[in-house]
Amino acid sequence: MSELPLRPNPRYKPVSLFVTCLVDMIHPQTGVSVVKILEHLGVEVRFPMAQTCCGQPAFNAGYWDEAREVARQFLQAFADAQVIVTPSGSCASLVRHYYPTLFADEPEWHERAIWASSITWEFTEYLVDGLGIMDLNATLPPTRIALHEACHGLRLMGLKEQARQLLSAIDGVTVVELEEADRCCGFGGLFAVKMPEVSTAMLQRKLNNIQQCEADIIATGDCGCMMQMNGGLSRSGHSPCVRHVADILAQALKAEEENTPSSTNL
Numbered sequence: 001m002s003e004l005p006l007r008p009n010p011r012y013k014p015v016s017l018f019v020t021c022l023v024d025m026i027h028p029q030t031g032v033s034v035v036k037i038l039e040h041l042g043v044e045v046r047f048p049m050a051q052t053c054c055g056q057p058a059f060n061a062g063y064w065d066e067a068r069e070v071a072r073q074f075l076q077a078f079a080d081a082q083v084i085v086t087p088s089g090s091c092a093s094l095v096r097h098y099y100p101t102l103f104a105d106e107p108e109w110h111e112r113a114i115w116a117s118s119i120t121w122e123f124t125e126y127l128v129d130g131l132g133i134m135d136l137n138a139t140l141p142p143t144r145i146a147l148h149e150a151c152h153g154l155r156l157m158g159l160k161e162q163a164r165q166l167l168s169a170i171d172g173v174t175v176v177e178l179e180e181a182d183r184c185c186g187f188g189g190l191f192a193v194k195m196p197e198v199s200t201a202m203l204q205r206k207l208n209n210i211q212q213c214e215a216d217i218i219a220t221g222d223c224g225c226m227m228q229m230n231g232g233l234s235r236s237g238h239s240p241c242v243r244h245v246a247d248i249l250a251q252a253l254k255a256e257e258e259n260t261p262s263s264t265n266l
Contacts, residue, residue: 016047018095031078085120090150139252140172144174144176179233
């Protein structure tokens with residue numbers, strides 16, 4: 001894996017939202033939450049309508065020709081972007097780390113891939129590392145939140161403290177620790193399909209830790225992990241309690257706005 005391209009300062013630039021397949025098809029509210037938070041911060045949000053998939057399923061399965069075809073569509077869809085933000089550490093890591101490798105033998109596309117890599121941010125990374133925002137001045141009723149550290153985000157994007165900083169700053173929230181928070185939940189995209197027995201065993205270990213945790217909510221930055229863990233909880237007769245960080249932050253912002261008197265009431 002080659003050295004990553006340096007990223008220009010993303011401040012005062014419009015954001016092009018890459019919503020991802022799982023958000024689009026299964027968890028659209030997470031995309032809405034991201035938009036609400038960014039607009040609350042005064043960030044202009046754009047949504048390229050031609051966006052599809054980043055190509056990660058094909059890439060991880062070894063079908064690099066097919067992955068390149070999908071990746072070209074991504075690069076074309078975001079050709080006018082100044083900053084790309086996505087609520088997924090795994091999708092961000094593919095663009096950031098592997099797009100340049102994917103097009104290493106195609107000079108024109110390789111240049112585009114390096115450019116895309118240099119302007120792509122995972123959502124919490126963009127807020128904390130890009131904008132320097134660690135406190136949204138939000139509030140929730142007393143809530144205990146623990147974090148599941150998704151594999152790609154943690155190991156490829158360095159996403160460990162960003163979500164923790166944002167959540168711990170919410171008035172009313174106490175961040176507690178989840179045992180083996182950095183251990184895989186067993187999803188891994190195609191891994192869960194190709195090796196279901198291993199995936200199920202990994203999931204069960206994660207569920208055991210969740211059930212022993214004192215948290216009211218388990219927060220994560222990837223919808224794949226959220227889908228995997230909530231599915232396991234539902235099948236075992238427990239209430240799903242895993243939520244995307246963006247959804248928690250958006251709820252906390254809404255609660256703060258509802259509790260703040262408008263100027264007409266002063």
